[in-house]
Amino acid sequence: MSAAAAPAPLSLKQVLICAGMIVTLSMGIRHGFGLWLQPITMDRGWTRETFAFALAVQNLAWGVATPFAGMLADRFGAFRVLVGGAFLYALGLVAMALATTGLGFTLSAGVLLGLAQAGTTYAVVYGVIGRNVPAERRSWAMGVAAAAGSFGQFLMVPVENLLIGNFGWQMALFLLGAGALAIVPLALGLKEAPFAKPTADQQSIGSAIREAFAYPSFRLLMAGYFVCGFQVVFIGVHMPSYLKDHGLSASVATTALALIGLFNVIGTYASGSLGQRLPKRYILSGIYILRSVAIVIFLSVPLTPWSVYIFAAVIGVLWLSTVPPTNAVVAQIFGVRHLSMLGGFVFFSHQIGSFLGVWLGGRLYDSTGSYDVVWWIAVGLGVFAALVNLPVRETAILRPGAQPA
Numbered sequence: 215m216s217a218a219a220a221p222a223p224l225s226l227k228q229v230l231i232c233a234g235m236i237v238t239l240s241m242g243i244r245h246g247f248g249l250w251l252q253p254i255t256m257d258r259g260w261t262r263e264t265f266a267f268a269l270a271v272q273n274l275a276w277g278v279a280t281p282f283a284g285m286l287a288d289r290f291g292a293f294r295v296l297v298g299g300a301f302l303y304a305l306g307l308v309a310m311a312l313a314t315t316g317l318g319f320t321l322s323a324g325v326l327l328g329l330a331q332a333g334t335t336y337a338v339v340y341g342v343i344g345r346n347v348p349a350e351r352r353s354w355a356m357g358v359a360a361a362a363g364s365f366g367q368f369l370m371v372p373v374e375n376l377l378i379g380n381f382g383w384q385m386a387l388f389l390l391g392a393g394a395l396a397i398v399p400l401a402l403g404l405k406e407a408p409f410a411k412p413t414a415d416q417q418s419i420g421s422a423i424r425e426a427f428a429y430p431s432f433r434l435l436m437a438g439y440f441v442c443g444f445q446v447v448f449i450g451v452h453m454p455s456y457l458k459d460h461g462l463s464a465s466v467a468t469t470a471l472a473l474i475g476l477f478n479v480i481g482t483y484a485s486g487s488l489g490q491r492l493p494k495r496y497i498l499s500g501i502y503i504l505r506s507v508a509i510v511i512f513l514s515v516p517l518t519p520w521s522v523y524i525f526a527a528v529i530g531v532l533w534l535s536t537v538p539p540t541n542a543v544v545a546q547i548f549g550v551r552h553l554s555m556l557g558g559f560v561f562f563s564h565q566i567g568s569f570l571g572v573w574l575g576g577r578l579y580d581s582t583g584s585y586d587v588v589w590w591i592a593v594g595l596g597v598f599a600a601l602v603n604l605p606v607r608e609t610a611i612l613r614p615g616a617q618p619a
Contacts, residue, residue, distance in 0.1 A: 232403030234362030242366025266576025275328025277565020284554030299333025307391035341554030357486015368475030443567030477530030486538035506596030
């Protein structure tokens with residue numbers, strides 16, 4: 215970005231507080247959706263696949279829309295995108311509560327909420343961080359924002375369980391819809407100065423896309439992020455029902471999801487901080503292989519509340535800890551001019567994995583009566599992701615006639 219096109223930077227404190235609170239709300243709400251699986255399917259008389267398919271569509275819509283939300287944020291600023299996303303979030307939650315057919319549930323819980331999350335989560339927020347935080351602190355700052363999303367899970371999952379228990383699942387969704395609108399005033403803290411129009415010497419959107427997809431390391435990051443999406447969304451949505459199927463109480467599932475969020479605060483902050491000191495590809499490979507090891511041990515030991523809590527703590531450290539190093543590598547290679555958009559494309563791969571993880575969980579459960587096959591698929595994919603991240607090159611790309619990004 216040329217000096218003429220660069221907006222005045224926001225303060226680091228302002229960016230981290232507002233970005234963190236926005237991600238706390240947007241990610242915190244969605245992490246509790248697994249708590250609605252049984253009450254909604256029992257009340258509506260739907261199969262688990264109906265619920266799982268809607269959330270699979272949500273993840274896919276989120277992924278498809280994220281590059282476009284990133285383009286808009288890179289061009290016009292994140293504020294407008296965040297406000298639009300907040301209103302879509304509220305509308306989607308209300309429509310989800312009112313849906314009486316599988317199609318209506320898919321359009322609300324799936325399409326509307328997926329679009330809302332594209333405009334209120336990491337890709338848009340990380341673009342602001344990339345433009346306003348110096349490169350030497352960028353990975354750390356992204357870790358702070360990711361940790362806020364993890365704290366949102368720790369905070370919101372018990373709140374959502376309490377709302378369901380005290381007010382019923384429909385009223386709980388209405389209340390969450392009202393809560394999502396709090397993103398609007400928080401977005402004011404991320405309102406950057408008006409962006410100047412692109413000049414002839416700046417890289418165009420089309421050129422940035424072609425450059426990224428032609429670069430092998432970008433494709434490898436996308437492959438690894440696909441696995442991340444498959445694993446975390448399968449576990450987040452289906453683990454509560456998996457535990458109930460094995461005779462454990464709903465409180466165990468709620469506590470497990472909360473522990474994942476709590477320990478991921480530690481994991482995401484640590485990965486962001488380590489990204490300033492160690493090669494990020496090694497951090498990513500280590501995270502993926504450790505996930506596979508944790509799942510194998512979890513499936514191998516007797517299932518008790520304590521084994522669930524230990525697994526939740528371990529997988530929590532590894533949960534979204536891939537987010538800071540992955541996005542920091544994208545910024546490191548390509549620069550920050552199109553960071554929201556390019557991060558959105560990487561995230562789209564994540565959401566394809568999320569779609570398959572949540573949908574296959576419901577599909578294979580309905581056909582086999584067990585989640586075992588999907589657990590072992592998650593193990594194999596973790597090994598694959600650990601391997602594909604090792605060759606990633608983190609150095610800035612050299613463009614003809616230009617300084618390194």
